[in-house]
Amino acid sequence: MAASEISPVKKTALNAAHRQLGGKMVEFAGWDLPTQFKGVIEEHMAVRTRAGLFDVSHMGEVEISGPDSLEFLQWITCNNAAKLQVGQIQYSALMHEAGSFVDDLLVNRLGEHEYMLCINAANVDKDMEYIQSQVRGDVNVINRSDDYVQLALQGPNALPILAEFTAADLPSLKYYRLVKDAVLGAPSIISRTGYTGEDGFEIYTAPEHAEKIWFALLERGEKGGFGLQPIGLAARDTLRLEAKMALYGNDIDDSTTVYEADLGWIVKLKKGDFIGRDVLLRQKEEGVKRILAGFEMVGRGIARHGYPLVHNGEECGRVTSGSFAPYLKKNIGLGYLPPELSPVGTEIAVLIRGMEVPAIIVETPFYKRQK
Secondary structure (H helix, E strand, C coil): CCHHHCCCCEECCCHHHHHHCCCEEEEECCEEEEEECCCHHHHHHHHHHCEEEEECCCCEEEEEECCCHHHHHHHHECCCHHHCCCCEEEEEEEECCCCEEEEEEEEEEEECCEEEEEECHHHHHHHHHHHHHCCCCCCEEEECHHHCEEEEEECCCHHHHHHCCCCCCHHHCCCCEEEEEEECCEEEEEECCCCCCCCEEEEEECHHHHHHHHHHHHHHHHHCCCCEEECCHHHHHHHHHHCCCCCECCCECCCCECCCCCCHHHCCHHHCCCCCHHHHHHHHHHCCCCEEEEEEECCCCCCCCCCEEEECCEEEEEEEEEEEECCCCEEEEEEEECHHHCCCCCEEEEEECCEEEEEEECCCCCCCCCC
16 A cells, blocks of 8 residues: 555544543554553553543444434344334444344434444444445435544443533433433533443533543542543453453454354344344354353463464364453453353363463353442
8 A cells, every 4th residue: 555545543532632641542443542541450440440531432423314214224233223212222233144243333213213323433434335335215324423522431430420511310311321412511412331341421522522521521520539530442441351342353243143242132033134134043043153252261371362262182262352350350351162162160271372271161241230
């Protein structure tokens, strides 16, 4: 590729704020983003025990609207979007014919014939091209990614921090629901989902309001005694791994089916036809040949992405995600294994620098929030 063809690294509206706060910046999915501020473990523990604030403005937002928008979503995703009420959110997958992932996403129902898909940053262009290639009926597809910044406020103290700046009834906002209301006077969408395993909220608003809201939340979170900290990509990854939340490109991609990814709960075969349904129906009936399972290291060592998984001296899979889990104080990981090796208690090993380090299959998610 010629130098003139290389795309410049993108910056969120909070790029200067991250640098002001001492964020260690890296390129991720074509964006200049903070990997950490005060340290991965400290930031991870802040989210688990107090509160953390993430800039996730790199994520993509795609608007699907029009009289046939529901029927279209039913065709391109595997979950049942017909169950969504206005103001409700659903985790789903954008489907390949092979029953695998074009992407995993959130479907937000904003109005009677209006939906917003939240997609992964690295997949925005690919997803847009794919979605538009599948359009059927009276449907409008618009990439709104540049119209939004997205801030994620996560942790036990998230609600009292955000409540100071909005008239929205946050205590009554249920999990996987959203509301349109102002935050510090800025028209916003406030949702209650998260990618950490903790309670929390996302704020979608226009880029010009980003710094005002970001610094107001941090000031209240710090001076109000809530222990709020800005959080980087590194702790975001360890938090989602403890909660066994899949990462596209590591744990799921266009070569892994939804059933193999242990996400069968988002497959609704009875809703009618959709892309990849035939493959998933066959896997449902016949079973899968591999499945994503969680393991805990018994021996010393951290399982890194790509390391071989071994059973009885034979390679049986590969690590898709692995790390030290700061809250659990254990080394954990995910990987695809034959179903017979996936039951809890099964002993396997991870090949680390030529050494077989013992590990054991454990129940997932590794971490589950106490409600």
